[in-house]
Amino acid sequence: MNVTKLRWTVLTASFLILTFGGLIGIYLGDFLPTFACAFVGGEKVGGICFLYPMQAALESAKWQEYKSILVTFFFFSLLIIVFGRVWCGWICPLGFIQDFLDLIRRKLHIDYIRFPQKLREGLKSIKWIFLFIALLIPLWVAFPFFAPDVARDMRMPFCSLCPARYILPMVSGDYLRVGIDFKSATSITMSALGIIFSALTIFGALLKRRFFCSYCPMVLFISFYKKIGFVRLKKNIQKCTRCEICYNVCPMEIEDVFKEREKEDVTFADCIMCLKCVESCPEDDALQATFLGKTIFRSTWTGFFKGTLNR
Amino acid sequence: MDATKYHKNYQQLSPDIKQESTRQKRKEHFARGVARSVETVLAGLEGNPDLPKGLNYFINVMRDVFINSPGPNFLEAGADSRKIVGTYCMMIPEELIYAAGAIPVRLSGGSYEASCIGDELVPRDTCPVVKASIGFISLNFPSVYERCDVVIVPTTCDSKRKMGEELSKFKDVWMIEVPHIKETEGSRTRWLEQIYALKENLEKYTGRKIRRKNLDVSIKMIGQVWYQARRFYELRRLSPSVIFGQEAALVLNAYSYDTASSWTEALAELNNELAELCKKGCFIGNNDTPRILLAGSPSVFPNWKIPSLIEEMGAMIATEESCLGDRYFYDPVGTTEQTMKDMMAGLGSRYLMPCICPSFAPNEDRLYRLLQIAEDFEIDGIIYHVLKGCIIYDFELIRVEKIMKERGIAVLRIETDYNPEDVEQIRTRVEAFIEVLKVKKKKRGE
Numbered sequence: 001m002n003v004t005k006l007r008w009t010v011l012t013a014s015f016l017i018l019t020f021g022g023l024i025g026i027y028l029g030d031f032l033p034t035f036a037c038a039f040v041g042g043e044k045v046g047g048i049c050f051l052y053p054m055q056a057a058l059e060s061a062k063w064q065e066y067k068s069i070l071v072t073f074f075f076f077s078l079l080i081i082v083f084g085r086v087w088c089g090w091i092c093p094l095g096f097i098q099d100f101l102d103l104i105r106r107k108l109h110i111d112y113i114r115f116p117q118k119l120r121e122g123l124k125s126i127k128w129i130f131l132f133i134a135l136l137i138p139l140w141v142a143f144p145f146f147a148p149d150v151a152r153d154m155r156m157p158f159c160s161l162c163p164a165r166y167i168l169p170m171v172s173g174d175y176l177r178v179g180i181d182f183k184s185a186t187s188i189t190m191s192a193l194g195i196i197f198s199a200l201t202i203f204g205a206l207l208k209r210r211f212f213c214s215y216c217p218m219v220l221f222i223s224f225y226k227k228i229g230f231v232r233l234k235k236n237i238q239k240c241t242r243c244e245i246c247y248n249v250c251p252m253e254i255e256d257v258f259k260e261r262e263k264e265d266v267t268f269a270d271c272i273m274c275l276k277c278v279e280s281c282p283e284d285d286a287l288q289a290t291f292l293g294k295t296i297f298r299s300t301w302t303g304f305f306k307g308t309l310n311r
Numbered sequence: 312m313d314a315t316k317y318h319k320n321y322q323q324l325s326p327d328i329k330q331e332s333t334r335q336k337r338k339e340h341f342a343r344g345v346a347r348s349v350e351t352v353l354a355g356l357e358g359n360p361d362l363p364k365g366l367n368y369f370i371n372v373m374r375d376v377f378i379n380s381p382g383p384n385f386l387e388a389g390a391d392s393r394k395i396v397g398t399y400c401m402m403i404p405e406e407l408i409y410a411a412g413a414i415p416v417r418l419s420g421g422s423y424e425a426s427c428i429g430d431e432l433v434p435r436d437t438c439p440v441v442k443a444s445i446g447f448i449s450l451n452f453p454s455v456y457e458r459c460d461v462v463i464v465p466t467t468c469d470s471k472r473k474m475g476e477e478l479s480k481f482k483d484v485w486m487i488e489v490p491h492i493k494e495t496e497g498s499r500t501r502w503l504e505q506i507y508a509l510k511e512n513l514e515k516y517t518g519r520k521i522r523r524k525n526l527d528v529s530i531k532m533i534g535q536v537w538y539q540a541r542r543f544y545e546l547r548r549l550s551p552s553v554i555f556g557q558e559a560a561l562v563l564n565a566y567s568y569d570t571a572s573s574w575t576e577a578l579a580e581l582n583n584e585l586a587e588l589c590k591k592g593c594f595i596g597n598n599d600t601p602r603i604l605l606a607g608s609p610s611v612f613p614n615w616k617i618p619s620l621i622e623e624m625g626a627m628i629a630t631e632e633s634c635l636g637d638r639y640f641y642d643p644v645g646t647t648e649q650t651m652k653d654m655m656a657g658l659g660s661r662y663l664m665p666c667i668c669p670s671f672a673p674n675e676d677r678l679y680r681l682l683q684i685a686e687d688f689e690i691d692g693i694i695y696h697v698l699k700g701c702i703i704y705d706f707e708l709i710r711v712e713k714i715m716k717e718r719g720i721a722v723l724r725i726e727t728d729y730n731p732e733d734v735e736q737i738r739t740r741v742e743a744f745i746e747v748l749k750v751k752k753k754k755r756g757e
């Protein structure tokens with residue numbers, strides 16, 4: 001089994017477990033660094049994204065809750081340190097949906113879109129904005145020192161915007177949760193934005209590989225642990241011919257992997273550890289994925305040809 | 312799109328080819344000269360009593376191209392009426408040419424006789440590759456040249472660039488602008504635009520649209536070329552070697568004048584034969600035979616001056632970095648989707664980014680690559696070939712010498728052209744260099 005197939009298997013399995021696991025009694029906890037959406041519903045969900053308890057706790061304005069979220073945060077961090085970006089490329093249910101849409105695109109032979117460098121740089125701020133929304137607005141909800149009416153309807157602010165909040169319940173067969181919340185002007189705005197983001201994510205992912213991941217606050221969170229993560233991508237500078245293949249195949253369009261000429265470590269901020277670059281690199285050992293320094297997957301020229309000649 | 316310029320035919324401006332009879336006589340004389348040189352090289356190769364059987368195919372390709380008329384099979388009208396497109400250097404995606412229903416031939420010239428003809432057409436200090444390339448085109452000989460109406464010239468070094476202009480006196484020339492700084496997004500986008508423009512030009516020229524399916528098929532077909540070439544590379548890494556360097560170079564050079572499918576088939580067979588020889592332990596030379604990397608300006612067939620000299624002196628050319636040899640074949644096209652855009656991007660990348668032609672600057676990539684080659688092939692010494700007038704390779708010698716010195720690999724610079732006059736003089740220097748390597752190697756072995 002090659003890496004692509006293995007990844008598809010794991011990704012599909014985790015999608016099923018995280019969205020339907022509850023039905024067979026699986027529940028992994030609410031500290032997952034991945035978009036396993038709580039709104040899928042208590043009876044179905046097999047694990048919950050950390051952003052959910054985090055916002056809920058921050059909003060509560062209770063000392064008790066703040067302490068308990070620290071414990072959750074500890075487990076969340078541990079999971080990131082051990083698996084890092086593997087959460088994105090191999091586990092995330094929203095990642096699965098996007099890859100599935102990408103598969104449809106490929107089957108229909110529709111070209112993918114690439115954003116120019118400048119635009120990509122410009123859009124980078126979006127994930128920061130999302131993260132601030134998830135961190136700061138709940139505090140405002142907890143301590144509404146101005147506009148308390150608006151604050152009250154701003155509960156779970158990131159969730160209202162998150163595409164997973166609408167897309168995952170929908171694919172799990174729950175259409176009732178997908179709609180505009182008419183309670184107040186604030187809730188209408190937030191849920192409308194959320195639906196727009198969801199629609200954008202679906203169309204985006206059909207035309208651009210892993211469209212949403214470039215704006216995902218979780219990827220940003222994960223990248224904070226870059227220096228201490230166990231899983232990393234390494235490059236042998238001399239063996240790399242700078243053929244640019246790893247850039248062409250990268251769903252996150254990371255250029256630095258092929259451009260790097262100094263550092264051995266090529267785990268960059270946006271990487272989702274899909275290992276497509278390692279699989280498609282035609283040079284023996286030019287790229288390697290390592291776990292705690294031990295190689296778990298390496299590029300080989302024979303592997304390259306097996307992949308491309310039978311594509 | 313304007314990216315590829317289309318020159319009109321300026322044949323009437325061409326000097327001294329006005330008179331048909333003198334032209335004919337000249338051509339015949341030229342043909343005899345080329346045939347003689349080619350035969351000498353080929354006979355030399357055939358002199359090896361242990362010549363791998365698979366090599367005969369490639370020797371015959373060269374005989375068909377340069378000596379026998381009417382030339383190779385694919386040129387015969389009727390047998391295959393596909394158009395022939397000539398290319399220079401190594402940046403032209405042949406996948407596109409095949410997908411458009413034409414056949415690419417790589418026309419860089421290596422003949423002394425042709426370079427003499429070219430002498431009259433370009434400035435004195437031009438390199439012999441360009442002189443010979445123009446020489447061949449101006450006389451429209453051998454038949455490959457006659458059959459191709461259009462040639463594609465990338466703007467690599469100064470001489471090749473200006474050559475494009477001169478060639479337009481004889482053929483339609485499409486120029487393709489190669490960015491000399493490859494890394495920036497701007498130059499890569501610009502390059503990709505040119506690849507698209509080339510696609511359009513080819514479609515117009517052959518009248519066949521390059522569709523997604525054709526391109527996919529031709530990328531897969533040429534994928535087999537890269538695959539067999541890589542197998543060949545890996546087989547030659549073994550020390551001691553299973554095949555002489557000049558024989559390997561001939562195999563790779565022959566690709567220029569052959570169709571991809573037949574060449575690949577023949578190489579697959581040769582690879583199997585070599586793998587068999589490895590298994591049986593039939594190696595050439597022994598552990599003390601110095602392994603040479605022939606670097607620098609390309610030795611283009613039939614200019615076998617330096618390659619044959621090195622191996623006559625008892626060293627082994629483990630590999631050469633020439634753009635008609637290992638450099639051209641080393642990097643595969645990597646596309647994982649069958650969408651048009653992905654395939655075009657894959658081609659754009661393959662023919663620009665990993666190319667380490669010294670016409671690029673900065674060109675550190677070549678230094679890394681040479682280090683890797685030295686490691687892959689357990690190189691003992693480098694013979695650095697500088698063709699007179701080829702300034703860019705000479706420039707990079709300084710850097711190559713420095714990094715190789717750090718690794719204890721000796722470098723010998725040889726400056727020459729296609730003229731056989733200085734062979735004896737070079738022989739003495741090469742011989743001395745190889746003797747030193749032999750002594751060094753023996754000592755290390757003990």
Ligand code: SF4
Binds near residue numbers: 033035218
């Ligand atoms: S970046 Fe993509 S895969 Fe990773 S958590 Fe976000 S949506 Fe999921």
Ligand code: SF4
Binds near residue numbers: 235243245258277282
């Ligand atoms: S695919 Fe491999 S050899 Fe090519 S640029 Fe990337 S790391 Fe380097």
Ligand code: SF4
Binds near residue numbers: 233270274
């Ligand atoms: S750098 Fe490699 S592992 Fe990371 S996202 Fe790109 S292709 Fe996947």
